[in-house]
Amino acid sequence: MKIRYWDTNLKVRLIGEGLFNMLFWMYFPFITVYFSGAFGKSIAGMLMTVPPLFSLWGSLLGGALSDRVGRRPVMLFGALLQTIMFALFALSGSHWIDYIAFIGIGIGGAIYRPASQSMVADLAPPKELREIFATFTTANNIGAILGPLLGAIFFFHYRQELLWTCAVVMLGYFIAIYLIVHESMPIRVDIQEKRPISTELKEQWKGYGIIFRDKIFLFYIIAGIFSLVAIMQLDLYLPVYIINHVPGQALFTWNHWSFHISSTEVFGWVLGFNGLLFVLFILPVTKWFGNWKERNVFILSSLMAGGGTFLVGLNTNIWYLFFVTIIFTFGEMVRSPVTQSFISRYAPEHARGQYMGADSLQYTIGKFLAPITVFLSSWIAPMGIFTLILGFSLVSILFYHLLFRFYKEQPLASKLN
Template sequence: MKKTFEEFPKPFWVLIGATVIDQTGQFMVFPFFALYMTEHFGVGMTEVGLLFAVFTITGIFGSVLGGALADKVGRKSMVLFGIFISGLTSISIILVDDLNLFYGVGALVGLLGNIGGPARQAMIADLLPEEQHAEGYSIFRVAFNISATIGPVIGGIMAVRSFDLLFIGDAVLSAITAVIVLIYLPETKPERAEDAPEETMAESVGGYSKVFKNSAFMLFILVSILLSSVYMQMNSTLPVFMRDSHNFDPKVYGGLLSMNAAIVVIFQLWLTRKLSKYPQLVMAALGAFLYTIGFAAFGFISGLFLFIVVMIIITVGEMIIAPVGQTLAAKYASEDMRGRYLAVFGFSYAIPNMFVPYLMGLIMDNYDPNWVWYLAGILGTLATIGYLWLFTKDKASEKVIVNTI
């Protein structure tokens, strides 16, 4: 552990520590948000679903704006702004008693709450040399999973006493995180070349046109959208499928998620280091292949033991694909455009999140639920082929470059 700590610069560990604290607050609140909304406003899951849709749609715009600002204003400024807004909205939620106003707050949370995300991810690429990017994003994932393990437990204890304590606790943790970032985290935005003109805000936002014209990167995003459409079944259709089709108690699903998080915390960095010598797009294909096997298997298995085995297969795939995906996204970008590239990489989850759970829900409600997993297998297969095709395309490009030198 000491050796691992010494291999990375101190500001990187400050960022990781701040992430654990801030995300613990997020995970204290998020699992209980639907319970709070239905109890406080006396509404059903339709209204809750609408709010989550508002989160997602405005979050896309927030991420786009945040990516441009991270490249123009700086990483640290945007991380601080995102943390400040997170704490402020947590307090404001307690004060809102009107449902329509609550939707307005939800739109604000989605827009501004995601604004610091691209800056935080760009900081990792800024702080570390390229050969450490995959390991850095692996540690970032471990931090995220630690928060995902701790946060709901603390949140559950608080929610029993009062939902207001959840939001106050999140605001307090946001304040602590902001102080740590302000004092101990340096600005990591790469210095602009002396002869390079400074971008206006309009030019920073307009810079997304360069991102969208990068055909290799956009193909990578398209393939990643296919794979995200598979993975998001983990938190949408899977718990309902386990309950309705296999009569599992919800705590069994919760146990599988806890096992998933524990495996990531224990083995993520070790696995990333073991696989670092292999081409990243090939590893992405391997992770996608394991997703395909795992999610498709839900349509054929029964019994707790097999569900545990399949969840382990999916978790290994997740540990392979997640850090590789972020590393590749950062690799496609020049230093001065990392924020914008990583913001667009966020589309690979946000876009399918807008409609895939709804479509899969329609299948579960009106057809054989196993078709959700058959379709997941098809999408996963396409993603696996897509990553391998991108790898062969990259190799072909390298050959052309070598032959022209």
């Protein structure tokens, strides 16, 4: 698999999304800190549970529309909405408008994502799906290395300039989609006549009910929710734990000289190391596990993500933290491309956008539940929180086991036919 042989659509997506994600990591890790300073921690904590609910609605809408009007128009709308919201954020003089703009950015991305992922599934040969999704993951994580370090400067001191840059990049990507990207949605031979879009959308929403009565898909969603609660702690409880419980220390020592870093910088190094591991190893890891059964990959992922995060609480040495970062990062790394390829193959061709949209439910509910660790940390000791995180991972392993017991008994992509 070589990028130069990819379809033009995929090349445009890779470049556009790669550029945007470099900017994304310059503002996203600091959004909670920004709103905490503006509204206070308790109010900000409640406010941050709202965007995932809007994102869920956006994902379901985007998935339904991408199967009705096509991938390209939905991607255009999602990119344009993000452009407008970034401009609004940059122009805003009110923290509440900032918050509304942040929600709008999330909705635009949520509408865009199912159509974009469906386009990859439409165009990629089945045997190359894992590697192609892994390549996109690599591009999306390049910014995770330097983004947080640069964002600590630019978001707080040059926030308007950063937001305007995001708006310009998204506008450029919108133009590229409009001029270069072609439609990839398979022709729906089952539709004999064009129906009004309102009628068609009602049918699409009914389709989601059928999807969630699919026992295999339902177990997949539940297992993913519990697995993601552990994976998402890198942006939630880990910064709280490291900043409050890991002391500043010397990263390097040479004779009488040492390079000392604070607790906050320890977290920055851990986060940057996590991003570096993704960039360097996502493609090799995808190839290493290419012949593994999906069941085994999902279970290994949950075990490494939960177990690695649990081990964080056992020692505060920076080099030990780097070691356990390798463990929980690889847990996330092996999961990402397999998750996307599983849905791409499992979903019926005519309902692929719906399945991609419904797949985002695990991320939405995961984001809604994951902050419980931060909330409980006021009453429970760190090892209690880390044990809870490990417990979530073990529950996900149980549901993945149940999922693949049923999955073997039924033909692939059997629903909505």
